[in-house]
Amino acid sequence: MYSAAFNEGWRQRLGPEYEDFIQALKKRTGQGLRVNTLKLKPEEFLRISPFPLKEVPWCPEGWVILEGEERAGRHPFHAAGLYYLQDPSTMAAAGLLNPQPGEWVLDLCAAPGGKASHLAARMENKGVLVANEVNPRRASVLAFNLERLGVTNAIILNERPETLAARWAGLFDRVLVDAPCSGEAILARDPGAFRAWSRSLLQRFARRQLNLLHQAACLVRPGGWLLYATCTFSPEENEGVIARFLKARPDFVLVDPPRHPLFAPGRPDWIEGGDPSLRWAVRLWPHLGPGHGHFYALLKRQGEGYLDRPRNRSHISPEAERLYEEFCRENLKEIPATEGLLEEGGRIYQVPLPPEMWRGLKVVRPGWWLGRVYKGCFQPDHALALGIKAEKALRVRDLSLDSAELKAYLRGEFLEEAPADRLAGQSLYKGRLYRSKYQSETLEGNKGKEWVLVTVEGFPLGWARAGGGGLKSLYPRHFRAAWG
Template sequence: MNLPQTFQEKMKNLLQEEYDAFIRSYEEEKNQGLRINTLKISIDEFLQMNPFTTEKIPWVKEGYFYPGNERPGKHPYHEAGLYYIQEPSAMAVGEFVDPKPGEIILDLCAAPGGKTTHLASKMDGEGLLVSNEIHPQRAKILSQNVERMGIKNAIVTNETPERLAARFRGFFDRILVDAPCSGEGMFRKDEEARLHWSPENVALCASRQDGILDHAQSMLKPGGRLVYSTCTFSPEENEGTISRFLEKYPNFEIEQVEVYEGFNHGRAGWVENAAPNIERTIRIWPHRVKGEGHYIAVLKKNDGEEPPRFKYAKQKLDPKMLKAYQQFAGETLNISPSGYFIAFNDQLYVLPKEVPSLEKLKVLRPGLHLGTFKKNRFEPSHALALALSKEEAKNVMDLSAGSDEIIAYLKGEVLQANGSKGWHLITVDGYSIGWGKLAGNMMKNHYPKGLRWMGNK
C-alpha cells in the first residue's frame, strides 16, 4: 500500500518497536462488520435466519465480522433495516456513549449514520436523539439511514455547532462528537484519505476540533457525558485536542472506563502539556485488533450553569390533514404513533414528546415521517412502513428473502396478490420493508423510486 512518506516517518517515531507490526497490518485485508438493528429484530432472531458467514465482534454485543467476499449490502434484509454495515472499531464508540432509554442525546457530527443508529438502538425508541450534520448532502444520507433503521425518536438537523449551541445550552444528557479528522485510521480502506493527508491538514483538523468542542460542551447538562472520537492516529488531534480542551474547561474530567482486550490507552508522552489522566483515553490499533484505527475520550461535566427554560414544540397542522391520517390509521394500523403531530407543507410528522422548538433551524427530519396529504387523502411514507412491526399492520404481505417476488418488489414491479383492498405492509421474512396497495388481485408497488434495485443487484 502506498502510504505518505511523512506519515510513515511520523508513525515510526511514535510507535518505535511496534512500528513493524503496525505497517504489516496494511498488507492484511480490511475487516468488515455489520451491527444488528435491535429496534427491528433481536440478536437471537437474526442469528437464526442469518444468511451470512459471521464471527462475533468482542466489544459490541450486536456486532459481527463478515468475510469480504460476502455482500450483505446487496441483500433484502439490508433494505429492511435489520442491520447496519459499520466498520468494527467504529462500533466501540456507541458502547462508550452508552445512552439510556428516555435520555436526551446529541450526535453532533453524525453522517453517514453508523453511530447515530447505534445510539438509537440503545435508546429503544424512548427519549430524544438529535442527529446533526453540517454538510447538506451528507445530512441527506444520514436522514435516509435513520429512516431505513426504523428510528422513531430522532430529529435530523443540518446546522453548524454554533447555531445549535445558541439554541440548546445545557440541554443534553450525553453528546457524541465524532470529529472530522485527518482519517489516518482509515488509510487501509480509504484511498481518498491517503491522497489528501498532509501535516498541514492534521493541524487544520486539530484547530477545527477545538472549535467544535467549544460549542459541544455548552450543550451538555452538568453531570452529563461527552464522548470525543476520531478515526486518526495523530496525537495533535487526539491527546492534544483533549488536553487543550481540559485546560480550557477544568469543570470536565476524563472518566475511567473499562476497555476491551486489545484496546490501548492514550499516550501522555506524545503531546506537550498532556492533561491529567490522559492515559484513560482509548486507542484502537489495526495491528492489535481486527479493526481500523480509532481514538475515544470519555469526559464528564462535573458542574456548570443550570440550563435555561426551553420553549417546546407544539402540535401544528391542518385539522383536515389529521383527520385524513386518522382515517388511514383506523383502516390500516393496529396502533397509532403518539407524540406531537406537525406539518411541513403537505408532509405529516410525529415528534417525540418534550421536543424543543425547532423554529429557524434547518431540519431534514423532525421525528417520524408519517406520510403525505394529497387531495384530502393520506398516503403513508416509507419511513412509517420501516418503523412498523408486522403485528402493527392490519394487512401484511410477507415475501421470502430468497424469492423472485422480493426481488421484483425491490425493483418496483407490480405483484399478484389476494386479500383486502387498500394498503398492505410488505415484509421480508416477517420484517417490514415497504408498502403496497391492493386493488383487485394487483398489488401496486409503493417502494420508493430512488431506492429501487436496478438490473441484477
C-alpha cells in the same frame, strides 16, 4: 507506500509494534455488521444471517462478515433495516457514551448515520436524538439511513455547530463529536486522504477539532457527558486536542470508562507535557483487534442541573388528524404515534422536539415521517412502514428470500395475486392469507384499495396497494435502481 515522515513518526512511537501496525493499515479488514436491535435481537439475527459472522469483542450487537460481504449492501435484509454495515472500531462509540432511553442526545457530526442509529437503538427509540450534519449531501444520506433502520425519535439537522451552541446551550444529557480528521486509519483505502497527508494538515485539523469540541461542550448540561472520537492515530488530533480542551474548560474532566481488554490507553507521553490522566482515553489499533482503528475520549461536565424541558404538544389540524387516525383504524391494529404530531406542508410527522425549539434552523427532517394528506386521504410514508412491526399491520404480504416476487417488489413491479387473495377481510402471509381478528369492518367497502405492508421473512420492506387483481409496489423509486 506511506511518506517518510509518516513512517518515521510511527516507527519511533510504536517501536516493535510498528511493522504489525503498518501491515494492518495495508490489509483489507473484514466488513463490520451491526445488528439493528430496534428490529430484532442479535441472537435472532444469527439464526437467519445470510453470512458467516465473527463477533466484535466490544459490541454485543456487532459482527464481522467472514464471507460474502460484497452482497451485504444489496441484500433484502439490508433494505429492511436489520443491520448497518459499520467498521467495528466505530461500534465502540455507543457503548462508551452509553445513552439511556428517555435522554436527550446529540450527534453533532452524524452522517452517514452509523453511530447515530446505534445511539437510537441503545435509547430504544425513546427520548430525543438530534442528528446533525453540516454537509447537505451527507445529511440526505443520514436521513435515508435513519429511515431504513426504523429510527423514530430523531430530528435531522443540517446546521453549523456554532449555531446549535448558541441556540441550545446546556440542553443535552449526552453529546457525541465524531470529529473530521486526517483519517490515518483509512489512508490505504482513501487515495485523496493519502495524498493530502502532511504534518501541517494534522495541525490544521487539530485547530478545527478543538473549536468543534468547544462548541459541543456548550451543548452539554451540567452533569452530562461528551464523547470525542476520531478515525485517526495522530496524537496532535487526539491527546493534544483533549489536553488543550481540558486546560481551557476546567468544568470538564476526562473519565476512565469501562474497558475491554482491547481498549488500549491514551498516550500522554506522545505530546509535550501530557497529563497522566490522558491514559484514560481509548485507542483501538488495527493490528490488535478488528476494524480500522479509532480514538475516543469520554468527558464529563461537572455539576448537576435539572432541566425543565418544554412539553411536546401536537400541531395538526383536526381534519388531518382525523384522516390519519382513520387510516390507522383501517390498516393498523393501533395508532403508532399519538403525541407530538406536526402537520407541515401536507406532511405529518411525529416530532421529538417542540417546533418552537427548532424553528429557524436548517431542518432536513423534523421527526418520524408518518405520511401526507393528499386529495382528502392520508397516504403513509415509507418511514412509517419501516418504523412499525409487521404484527401491527392488518394486511401483510410476506415474501421469502428466494421468492421472485421479492425482487419484483423491490424493482417497483406489479405483483399478481393468487385467486384466494381476492377474498375480502383477509390478511396476506407467505403468499397465502390469514384472517386477522383485528380486521376492520369498514374494509369491505374499500375492497381492492387496501394498503398492504410487504415484508421479507416477517420484517417490513414497505407498502403496496391492493387493486387490479394484484398489488402495486410502492417501494420508493430512488431505491429501486439497486435492484434492477
